[in-house]
Amino acid sequence: MNDHEDLILAGCGEADRHEPELFDTHIRAVIRYADPVAWTIAAAIARATETNRGLLDAWRHDVAVVVVSDHGPTATMAQVHTNADAGFSSPLRYAAASPGSLAGVACIASGFRGPTLNFAMRPCDGIPVGLLVGRAWLHRGMARALVLASFAVSKDRGCCARSLLLVPNAALPGHATLDARAMEWITQGAQ
Amino acid sequence: MVTAIPVAVTGAAWHTALGDDLEDVWQALLEGRSGLRTVPFPGRLRNMLAAPATDVSRPPEARLIEMAAATLSRALEAAGRTPSDPGVQLVIATSLGAYLDDATSRASLSAWGDAVAATVGAVTKPIVISTACSSGADAIMVATELVRSGASGCCVAGGVDVLTPSKRLAHTALGTMSPTRLRPFDIRHDGTLLGEGSAFLVIEPITSNRQAVAKLLGAASANDATGMAGADVTGLSAAYALKRSFLDAGLAPSEVGLVNAHGSGTLMNDTTECQAFNRVFTASDRPIVFATKPNFGHTLGATGAIEAIAVIMALRTGTVPPIGGLEQPIPELMLRMPVGARIDSDARVGVSLTLGFGGFDTSLVFGTAS
Numbered sequence: 001m002n003d004h005e006d007l008i009l010a011g012c013g014e015a016d017r018h019e020p021e022l023f024d025t026h027i028r029a030v031i032r033y034a035d036p037v038a039w040t041i042a043a044a045i046a047r048a049t050e051t052n053r054g055l056l057d058a059w060r061h062d063v064a065v066v067v068v069s070d071h072g073p074t075a076t077m078a079q080v081h082t083n084a085d086a087g088f089s090s091p092l093r094y095a096a097a098s099p100g101s102l103a104g105v106a107c108i109a110s111g112f113r114g115p116t117l118n119f120a121m122r123p124c125d126g127i128p129v130g131l132l133v134g135r136a137w138l139h140r141g142m143a144r145a146l147v148l149a150s151f152a153v154s155k156d157r158g159c160c161a162r163s164l165l166l167v168p169n170a171a172l173p174g175h176a177t178l179d180a181r182a183m184e185w186i187t188q189g190a191q
Numbered sequence: 192m193v194t195a196i197p198v199a200v201t202g203a204a205w206h207t208a209l210g211d212d213l214e215d216v217w218q219a220l221l222e223g224r225s226g227l228r229t230v231p232f233p234g235r236l237r238n239m240l241a242a243p244a245t246d247v248s249r250p251p252e253a254r255l256i257e258m259a260a261a262t263l264s265r266a267l268e269a270a271g272r273t274p275s276d277p278g279v280q281l282v283i284a285t286s287l288g289a290y291l292d293d294a295t296s297r298a299s300l301s302a303w304g305d306a307v308a309a310t311v312g313a314v315t316k317p318i319v320i321s322t323a324c325s326s327g328a329d330a331i332m333v334a335t336e337l338v339r340s341g342a343s344g345c346c347v348a349g350g351v352d353v354l355t356p357s358k359r360l361a362h363t364a365l366g367t368m369s370p371t372r373l374r375p376f377d378i379r380h381d382g383t384l385l386g387e388g389s390a391f392l393v394i395e396p397i398t399s400n401r402q403a404v405a406k407l408l409g410a411a412s413a414n415d416a417t418g419m420a421g422a423d424v425t426g427l428s429a430a431y432a433l434k435r436s437f438l439d440a441g442l443a444p445s446e447v448g449l450v451n452a453h454g455s456g457t458l459m460n461d462t463t464e465c466q467a468f469n470r471v472f473t474a475s476d477r478p479i480v481f482a483t484k485p486n487f488g489h490t491l492g493a494t495g496a497i498e499a500i501a502v503i504m505a506l507r508t509g510t511v512p513p514i515g516g517l518e519q520p521i522p523e524l525m526l527r528m529p530v531g532a533r534i535d536s537d538a539r540v541g542v543s544l545t546l547g548f549g550g551f552d553t554s555l556v557f558g559t560a561s
Contacts, residue, residue, distance in 0.1 A: 030418055030419070031419065033419060060416075061431065065414065069300070070300050070301050071299075072290060072297055072300045072321075074297050074298075077290050077291055077297050078294070078297075080291050080357055080361070081291050081292060081294065081357060083360075084292070084356055084357040084361075087235075087360070088360065088364065089357070089360040089361040089363070089364040089365075090364065091361065091364045091365040091366070091420065092420065094357075094361035094364070094365065094420075095365075095419040095420035095549075096419055097287065097290070098286060098287055098323050098549060099286075099287075099290070099300055099321035100286070100321050100323040100325075100326075100547060100548065100549040100551060101419065101548070101549050103322070103414075103549065103551075104323075104419070104548070104550050104551065105419070107414040107415075107416040107549075108416050108417065108418065108419070108550070111416050112414060113413055113414050113415070113416050113427075113428050113431060114413065114414065115411060115412040115413060115414075115435070116322070116414040116551060117320065117322060117329060117333065117412070118320065118321055118322050118549075119318070119320055120301050120304075120319045120320060121300070121301045125316060126318070126319075129318055129333065129337070132336065132337070132340055132342055133332075133333055133336045136336050136339070136340060140192055140193040140439065141192035141193055142411060142435050142439065
């Protein structure tokens with residue numbers, strides 16, 4: 001039995017690096033100080049949503065985003081720390097050092113204004129909670145689509161961001177539903 | 192949109208620059224007292240005022256963990272529970288916490304949460320959230336969904352954050368730190384001042400046999416999708432968060448009697464919130480808007496949870512504390528505000544709105560217990 005038959009899997013995407021070419025020039029300018037981890041997550045989400053871009057543009061104020069990562073924008077955090085020790089601070093790097101920027105940058109890059117969360121957890125622990133909350137948003141009509149994303153770093157794969165686009169099955173009848181294999185993929189193993 | 196089931200708030204605790212007793216701190220708010228004081232700093236800042244709730248000379252991660260552990264334990268004690276109850280789920284949040292100033296703390300974003308759980312003897316793995324200044328409110332929102340769904344029978348949820356040198360320097364560089372005083376919605380508003388603290392609520396099904404201090408009727412969020420540090424000053428996304436939370440609660444805006452604004456004191460914040468309130472409320476709605484950051488400082492990842500408790504206390508006591516520093520309200524905000532003194536309220540429903548970097552807007556709707 002599939003526990004996720006209420007949700008259509010409308011897209012999936014993966015990225016292992018910062019890929020600014022996926023975004024328009026004006027978006028790149030707005031998020032130019034984003035940490036590489038945030039850029040990588042935004043790239044995975046861009047891939048997960050690209051085949052339904054027209055629909056999502058119409059729904060963009062009602063697209064929810066949930067990101068799960070135990071790995072923060074550490075390069076930017078370290079840079080802010082170093083700067084502070086020297087007695088100064090870069091305002092935009094400070095904003096980019098926030099763990100919340102992992103979801104925030106993706107929302108800026110895609111224009112999504114739905115409910116948003118950022119779980120600072122390993123994907124295997126946080127994805128089930130993120131899906132529970134996102135599913136409630138979808139079923140109560142608080143969002144029309146849910147972008148679920150995870151980021152992990154492993155010795156064999158290096159950096160890996162993955163994303164799923166989920167919609168209620170009534171929205172896109174006839175499509176494949178979310179299944180255990182997709183859930184295993186998005187949780188990225190035990191790390 | 193489908194209305195969700197309400198949940199009960201069965202316990203609450205906070206730790207602030209004004210103390211940690213629920214009633215004493217509330218009395219201090221009603222008297223207009225502030226925890227802001229001069230906190231020495233070796234470099235140049237726009238303002239030396241801050242609202243410490245701990246000995247800031249101690250390492251930030253230790254302060255973060257100790258504050259969270261002590262506060263959530265007191266919240267659970269108020270609800271007649273202990274952290275080691277197998278049915279208790281910790282949902283804890285911070286913004287930048289100790290990540291910037293303690294290199295070891297950033298290797299795993301959830302490690303501080305695990306340390307809190309170990310400190311209090313929690314049985315379940317904590318859920319850890321970081322959504323900038325909406326962190327504490329978002330923890331409460333997630334806990335609400337866990338309890339509504341039946342995935343958890345009891346959550347202790349909230350936020351914690353610490354004052355650190357990196358944050359004081361950054362808000363100086365950003366220009367968001369006030370060179371004078373924190374004065375939300377006053378024509379002289381010129382920025383915020385930082386604080387630290389923690390706050391936690393215990394959330395359970397209303398059907399439980401425990402006495403509620405309030406009901407949590409609705410919770411919702413939205414994203415600005417605008418900029419890394421800048422808010423959507425049109426107020427559109429903040430209005431989405433408010434409207435979604437009212438729909439979640441099955442309430443009309445006219446039923447809301449109180450709003451605890453984010454009220455950080457920056458021009459951008461006040462513009463955004465005024466626009467959002469004007470989009471949501473009509474002239475006939477007239478809820479009372481108040482703000483507590485002049486008392487506690489801007490406690491960043493804790494602020495959403497601290498302000499949730501302020502709403503609950505205002506509903507319980509029928510009194511709204513004055514907004515510190517507010518003498519000449521900006522004309523754009525047409526709702527009622529407590530200027531110079533506390534005012535009485537017969538509100539049965541109150542809202543806490545928080546706005547955060549990364550565009551996180553979160554709205555929590557509370558009702559009286561009865």
